Amino acid sequence: MLHYFLLRLKPTYFVHLKKLCQNSSITLIRKSTELFLLASLLLPGFIPKALAQTEHIAQYYNRLQKESKREPQTIRFVEGSVGLVDDHTKLSQILLLRHGEPALDKKGRRRQEAIKYIHDYDSVGVYSPGYIPVKLLSDELQVIHTSTIARSISTARLVFNQEDIQRPDALFREFERKIFSFPNIKLPLSWWLTGSRLLWFMGFNKKGIESFSQAKARAKSAALFLEKDALENGKTLLVSHGLLNHYLVKYLKKNGWEEVYDGGKGYLSQKLLIRYED
Known part of the structure; x- marks a missing residue:
């Protein structure tokens, strides 16, 4: 039994x-x-109400992903009209959107070229998206949060066209990086980028930038900020960066949020987290 x-x-x-x-x-x-x-409560046929609401929403977005057949997916916040929850006022939502593809050629084989690449990567906007990754209703949000980095701000402007409610904040910037010191020999750009990040993860290559532990502490603060905003206003949207989003999801889950939609790790990927207060 x-x-x-x-x-x-x-x-x-x-x-x-x-x-x-x-x-x-x-x-x-x-x-x-x-x-x-x-x-x-674990008797057959019984599911706690808050968990049941979460399961309904997760199944709904899972169906959307399957129906899209791997095509780019446009998602929305959970709306009361969909009927997925009994009381929509008890539902809080956080939607994370990664920036679009930076308008930059990925080239360079020497250290100085790699240094220039990451500088340009943090300075340029993004290519115009071929689809709308997140659809908002009219006046659905009072604020759209972004980082202070150009590719985040540019993505929010192109996707939502609501610059008047964009709120850039350095709290949401990507984890910092720099190219590690090494003879200026020819190496694939990906080696320079990946090697620099791996050394940073291990506690090296951090002089002049935030350390990995400092970046994670910042991500925890960002997660608490988003949580507070979502609990107060019902919905929160952030346009930011891949590595930061990964840790935001991690820390929000630890705080009791459930990830009901995971759009992957690519450009314009979306992640939706919810909390239902029973």
């Missing part, structure tokens, strides 16, 4: 169970009581 129950459990149950066990702020008696109550 126990094996039967365990086979019916969804991964989200184990996430909530793990969070409950790690909560050191509650007493042992209260923890034992809550574990007992949680276990009683």
Whole structure:
């Protein structure tokens, strides 16, 4: 019988169970009581309401991805008219959009050329998107958050055409990088870029820029900012960068958010996270 129950459990149950066990702020008696109550909810056919709402939304976006047949996908925030949740006022949403493709030729084989490339990469706008990755309703948002880097600002302008509500913030800039010191020999540009980032991850190649630990601390602060904004306003949109978005998702999940849509890692990829307060 126990094996039967365990086979019916969804991964989200184990996430909530793990969070409950790690909560050191509650007493042992209260923890034992809550574990007992949680276990009683795992009977066949019963799903806690908040989890059920999340499952409905995740299934909805999963269907959209399958129907798109790998074509570029346009997504929206979850709207009350879709009928995926019982009470739309209890739903908070965070949508992360990676910038478009920078309007820059990817070339250079020597160190000085690689240095120039990353400088230009942070300075140029993006090519005009061939599709709209995120569709907003009229007056749906009061603010569109971006980083202070040109490719983020340019993407927001081209996709949404609402410069008056764009709010650039250095908190959302990409993790910093620089080309590592090495003889100016010919190497593929990808080697210069990847090698520089790997050395930075390991704690080297950080002189003059933020360290990996500092960048992660900034990402945690950014996640808390987005969380607060979404809980207050219902919806939050950020146009930013691939590596930052990866850590934003990681930290938001730790704070109880569920990722119901993952559009990958490419240019203009989208990630939608939600929280339903039961």
